[in-house]
Amino acid sequence: MSWLPQLHLRTKLVGSIVLTSVIAVLATSFAFVQYDRNQETATVSEDMKMLASIIANRSTAALIFGDARQAESNLKALGENPNVVMACIYDSGNDVFSYHHFTHLDQQPCPKNPKQSALTIGDSIEIYEPIELDNLLIGTLYMNVSLDWLSKRWREQITYIFYVVFMVLVAAIIVAKYLQMLLVRPIQQIASTARNITEQKDYSLRAKKGVKDELGDMVDVFNTMLSKIEEETESLYSSEEKFRQLSSLAPVGIFQINLENQITYVNNRWVEITGINQPLVNLEHWLGRIRMGDRRRTLKAWSELAQDHKPFVVEVGFEQEDNTITWSIIEASVLYDSKGVIYGYMGALSDITDLKNAQLQMENLAFYDPLTGLSNRRLFKDRLSKAVAESKRRGTFIALLFLDLDQFKRINDSLGHDAGDQLLVEVARRLQECIRESDTVSRIGGDEFTVLLTDIDSSHGVHHIAEKILQSLGKPIFLNNQEIINTASIGITLAPSDGDDDITLMRNADLAMYQAKANGRNNFQFFSEEMNKEMMGYLKIEKDLRTSIDSENDFIIYYQPKIDLINNRFVGAEALIRWIPDGKNMISPDRFIPIAEESGLIVPIGKWVLRKACMQVKQLMDLGVWPSDAKVAVNLSARQFSDPNLVANIQETLEITGCPVSILELEITESTLMDNVETAILTMRQIKEMGISIAIDDFGTGYSSLSYLKRFPIDILKVDRSFVMDIPSDLNDMAITAAVIAMAHKLNLRVVAEGIETTEQLDFLRSNRCEYGQGFLIARPMPASDLEDYIQLPRKVS
């Protein structure tokens, strides 16, 4: 029956009406014919039975008195009914007594062995009627009644039914055609309108309403729907046009990809960035142009997007035809249709080549010593912390060797800086010869080197390497045609036996190196815990800190002013803590902050600083001294930053002190943020939402990925003092500082330079359009009381 739904509606309509009518007529007729047949048969049977009974009765005497002639004459009376074929009378011994045939053709003998009493209806009606006298059976009458007339009647009825069916058929076709016209025409109207709309894309067309019945209503509904579609189409068109314009004006490349990984839409900017101009390339072709280093990561992110619908942001480099690399950030997420079913992906592509180049250049400058090519202090510290983590994880030992050349200053002074540089290069070369490839040699300061040995078996191995180094460095070097003998002192510390963090290890190695110097130089010393405790007084400091936190009187805040480098205007101050334990001299923050950080005391101290700074600034504001747009910058330590109550604490502090949110700026070090980027972003967003500015402190010493940096809701970058310090003597640091400023500007961030001590530095920063600065040249850190005077001091615009 699968053909049925494919038929035209009109065929189905006409067909069903005709079929129903014909079936109805046929069924009724045949039921009637059958009823008639049954009724007729019953009537005839009844009549014949009665007739048989009469004849049987009449035949008693003939039978009794053996009058066969009379019996036959009785039987002849049955001839009145033309359907009686034959009749027989049997005597009590079941012998034929008399019979009569009413037809001349096909005469049959009387049946043998007559039944006593029966009526059977088959091709003919056969009746056996007992002949009784005084309740005694004296014989049987047999009658055979033909039913041929019934068949004839039936044939006549069929013919009649045929005529009726024919007439009904004609009538049904006429009615059906009329109905078809009535029903199908409005539907055809709708269909042809819909077809015209599809072909001409003209949604203003409407179907004509010819009737006022339900079909007329349907036409109305259809037309209303068309109006709605017309409206929707127009709004869709304008929305799409808006999107198209936005997309073509957007500074980022926009792309849409379908589930078959074909790129179905790109804007002009995408073509510009990718350099792919052919339309409708597929995803593989596009991603195939990603440089090898980024490809696997991108494909993984893409497969996670496809499988888990996880949006992603990846930083990738595209290989261009001229072998240059275009750096981009690809962001993509899935597209849902109105039913919530995914039908493709959409994403944006940002060109970050300039930023990335600046970052790469900066990284290179930032992490390697340009003179010796060795990793510098920053990279070394990173490698050290990684090595410490790795050793903890794998349960192996590492050794840190701290080297200081014994006579470097003298050589430098006497033979000049060039000779000094040559010496350093040669020392670096010899050090690298002494170690395995997996070990790291770094130059962390003027004549200070470190050697990081990973995966060592015993202190004996380290002992051997240290001796080898001393021996190698002790060989003569020719500088300016002079043979020079240079020696070094080495401090050695082992992890995890001596300590399990980079700061402790560095301190230990430094300590051991001083011990080696004290022991007459040109030797190495292993660190011992006693040395450490004695020098650091670690526990003592921690104890004193706890006492001071309780009393709160031993801490004071110094404010180091920040100015606008263009007009020298006071723009804020960094709050710096100072600690003067009761009855003692001031202890340097470099000394106690690490201890406070390590012991967790930094959290209450930080809270105190925030509260105190807010209180004091509020006072200055109330006095009308503090400019409304100036900000007080408070440092947030890593511990504080990861404190889940941070935001609540800040809020509470602001409420208690009555200090407006807008004047607060929180400084967070880059390394703090990089510990757990996603959490850091969340925390920063919360802080930012409160209206507090965020500055990244010591920028350049961590490894901020540009993609992260873009996502950090920050306002200010603070260039680390270590870069500024060496301006103008160190060209590399100058380049880094310039790159950082340029990059910050690209990211719409403002820059604060720390540690400005000379006018050269100030000039350099100004020429690179660094917005703000702080440092001894501008003002030393000062207590709140002095700050009041400082702000009110007239400053000339340089």
Next chain:
Amino acid sequence: MAKGWQVKWFLPLMIVLFASLQATVVHAELKTHQIKAAYLYQISKFVFWPEQRKQAEFFRVCQLGKDRYEGTLQKMTGRTVFNKPVLIQNIQNLQQASDCHLLIISSPKKMDKKTLRDWLAANQVLTVVDGATNSNVGMVAFVLENQRVRLHINLDLAEHSGLAFAANLLEVASHIERGKP
């Protein structure tokens, strides 16, 4: 075929044939009486008897004169007509016949027709005779036609006596005598 066989079987076969021929004649005579006796019993069923006649204790079959049925009538004994047992009686005169239902008149020729007719007007008795010529005395007469026992019916006499016959019986009668209209 052996000659001895013919001699051996011929005589006995002839004897049997002759004997059987003799027997057939005797048998035919007997059978006619039996049929008549049977008919007598059956005829009584095709007669509409007046109600008071049905009140009798027996259905009396009386034979006036000598028994012409050679005792076959006795076979009716033990049967019933309108649920009354049949009783066979021999009587000598008409006066004895007033209780009878069925009266067989053995010698119809001797019966005075006038007397009988008057007697019948007072007594509802069905008279039966033998021979077609005696039908003025018997309401039912047994007549031999073509070797078969047939009935002649005197309807007039029956009506005179107040008896009526069923149409069935009349149909099988080969002759019906009707009264003048």
